[in-house]
Amino acid sequence: MTWLMLEANDITAFYGAAQVLFGVSLSVGEGEAVALVGRNGMGKTTTIRTILGLTPPASGRVRFGGVALNGLPPHRIARLGLGLVPEGRQVFPTLSVRENLIATARPGHWNAARVTALFPRLGERAGQSARTLSGGEQQMLAIGRALMTNPRLLILDEATEGLAPLVRAEIWAVLARLKAEGLAILVVDKDVRALSGLAERFTVLQKGAVAWQGTGAALLNERETLHALIGV
Numbered sequence: 001m002t003w004l005m006l007e008a009n010d011i012t013a014f015y016g017a018a019q020v021l022f023g024v025s026l027s028v029g030e031g032e033a034v035a036l037v038g039r040n041g042m043g044k045t046t047t048i049r050t051i052l053g054l055t056p057p058a059s060g061r062v063r064f065g066g067v068a069l070n071g072l073p074p075h076r077i078a079r080l081g082l083g084l085v086p087e088g089r090q091v092f093p094t095l096s097v098r099e100n101l102i103a104t105a106r107p108g109h110w111n112a113a114r115v116t117a118l119f120p121r122l123g124e125r126a127g128q129s130a131r132t133l134s135g136g137e138q139q140m141l142a143i144g145r146a147l148m149t150n151p152r153l154l155i156l157d158e159a160t161e162g163l164a165p166l167v168r169a170e171i172w173a174v175l176a177r178l179k180a181e182g183l184a185i186l187v188v189d190k191d192v193r194a195l196s197g198l199a200e201r202f203t204v205l206q207k208g209a210v211a212w213q214g215t216g217a218a219l220l221n222e223r224e225t226l227h228a229l230i231g232v
Contacts (some may be wrong), residue, residue, distance in 0.1 A: 003030045004154055005053070007186050011060030013050045020046050022209040023060070028153060033175070033185040035195040035216070037230055038205035044188045045087055047205065048157055052084060053077045059068030065152065079106075087158045088189075089142040093131035097122050100130050100141055106151030115144035118174060120223060131182050136167030143174065152217055153184045160189055172198065204229050 006028040011020040021043050024133040028034045036044050051062055053074040062069040078084070090099050101112050101122075116123030119140040125133060130141060139160070147153060160168040161176070172194050179198065181183055187231050189195055195202070196216030204212040204219070211229050212219070217228060 004029045005015070005032075005065060006186065007061070007063045008051055009045070009061045009063075011047075011050055011062060012123065013046055014058050015046075015055070019058075020208050021050060022028050022207075024205070024208070024210055025060075026203045026213075027211070028184050028186050028207065029181070029226075031182045031184055032201070033179050033199040034207065035192075035199035035202045036186060036188045037190070037192060037195065037202060037212070037232060042205040044205055044206035045157055048084070048155055048186075048188070050075075051155070052082060053145075057157050075156070081150075081152030082148035083149045083154050085139075085142045085146045085154070085156040085159070087161075089129040089135075089138045091133075091138050091141050091145065094129060096127050096129055097133070097141055098126045104145050105148040106150050110150050112145040112148070115147055118177075119144055120149075136163050136170075137172065139163060139167070143171070147178075151183070153186060154178065156187045156189075157187070158189060159187050160191060160194070168169040168194070190230070191218070192219065192226065 004027045009025050010023045011021055012023060014041055024047055024213055046055055049056050053069060053072055057070060064080055067080060101115060121137055122140055122144055125183060130138060160171050176184060184215055202214060202216055202219050203210055206229055212225055
């Protein structure tokens with residue numbers, strides 16, 4: 001039986017007086033990949049922010065590695081082993097590729113040499129400022145920067161949004177390799193077919209609540225659900 005690394009149970013969250021999450025529950029097991037999907041504005045990013053303490057849950061419980069995260073500041077949560085690849089990449093534009101990587105580095109398995117072996121283009125552009133990179137290269141850098149924290153769980157928000165098909169394929173191949181190496185992954189993306197080749201389980205959000213949970217194969221077989229909840 002897979003040991004649950006991340007557990008979010010019945011979490012709610014607010015932006016000011018407006019409630020945006022309504023009893024969301026999801027989990028990620030050790031070495032498992034889980035997909036979080038839904039139309040735009042359905043609460044996917046807010047769920048990630050709540051897990052990371054950036055938007056503290058109003059109720060419910062979040063645990064990681066058996067540690068309760070409720071009330072912990074984001075930097076302490078990150079140090080427990082959660083690495084984030086944020087929506088929009090958010091690399092440090094004035095820093096070089098090399099400086100972006102070492103800015104977040106923590107001791108462990110992942111270092112600059114391993115990251116540039118995973119993404120050779122980052123090695124080729126090590127001295128360039130991040131602002132000069134293409135969108136795909138910036139996404140590689142964002143993933144590499146998260147890996148440099150040596151996370152136990154990698155969280156990716158909109159993993160391949162806006163990228164060219166060849167770059168998307170490269171990102172999916174890298175994620176499959178990371179999973180094969182035992183890294184747990186929670187990923188938000190719109191490409192359900194690509195996700196189904198990576199993730200064991202899916203959680204679908206609608207209006208800030210869990211509308212469906214199950215395997216990728218089951219979701220692909222439910223065409224009405226796919227269209228109604230995800231728009232594909």
